[in-house]
Amino acid sequence: METTRRGFLSAATLSTAGLVAAATGIGSLIPDQADAATAASAKSGLNKTPEELDDFVFDIEHGSKGYASSGGTAKEATVEEFPISQSIAGVSMRLNPGGFRELHWHSIAAEWAFVLEGKVRTTVITPDGTTSTDDFEVGDIWYFPRGHGHMLQCIGDQPCHFLLGFDNGHFSEFGTFSVTDWLSHTSAEILARNTGLPARLFAALPKKELYIGTGEIAGESKPANINTAIPVSSSAHKFRMETDAVLQEFKGGYTKIVSSKEFPIQNSLTALRMNLEPGAMRELHWHPNADEWQYVMSGQGNVSIFGSHGRVKTMPYSKGMVAFIKQGYGHYIENTGKETLKLIVLFNSPVYQEFSLNHWLNANPTQLVADHFGMSLKEASALVNHQTGIY
């Protein structure tokens, strides 16, 4: 209740004189300090123009400098490149045959990924000491909790491409905790004591991070670990999103949801695959519990957001671009092209929630809705005939 009331007050803060007066009136009845402060700022903000809505679309493939070596490439969208995206960072990574993203971990973010092309093998260590090696194909996702050591490797003689998502916009793929970075900056004698290997092996290491290395091309069959006695983890880090997610079909497309219900280890995010057919739109809606981050797999569209104070902003996007919609902001998506608009979507909550405008209107009395918009009863009643979702 507290949150809802504050939400109303802050929404009214810089609005029209009528709303400000209403907020001030309510504020004076509330003894709470924070609410009183909000009401006071509402009063002083009478003549202020609300700030414009920030840009919320970014071209991840062309907008950032990124990394490239013979082993592969990485392009990222963190708060540096895409300031609005405070809660989620993304990376588009490609590995060539024989390429591997070295053993590393992330101190401030969990890692999520969706395979777009080719095949990828991962290894991950779990706090109970168990390990798992998994192979991923197009449409599969992985999730590694924050701090869990892992590795990514291209399998076979075709390159692979995957989209990485991190549950912290301040995370940068170029500042991870990589094994070569650590060992190449630690005394060779200490490492000899630590591993039982000769110090000369460590003394010869180049003083820098390998990041994406190259080696033998990995085959289809899984090789044995150095110590074959280490048990296999029972935590499932892999989910076959394209085939096993919860499918909802609509007239103009579909959604496939993977929340923590379907994929328990994915406990900081919910993932969604969405298709909008040419001419279709994803209806006006909002999410009460999460920011929304989108990556365009193919096609083109318009995303439009509503941020209160009469602020609506619409931006176009197309293949290889990302969009970010703040928690609680109203929005819709239109397919403006001739091919299917395919999206990969992340929410920074393990539980999926949405409010559909159509459903909300239908959940109110006919007369009341008619009075809002100056419609006749007959016109308002016709709302019941419309669909929700994508049409």
Ligand code: MN
């Ligand atoms: Mn990683």
Ligand code: MN
């Ligand atoms: Mn949405």
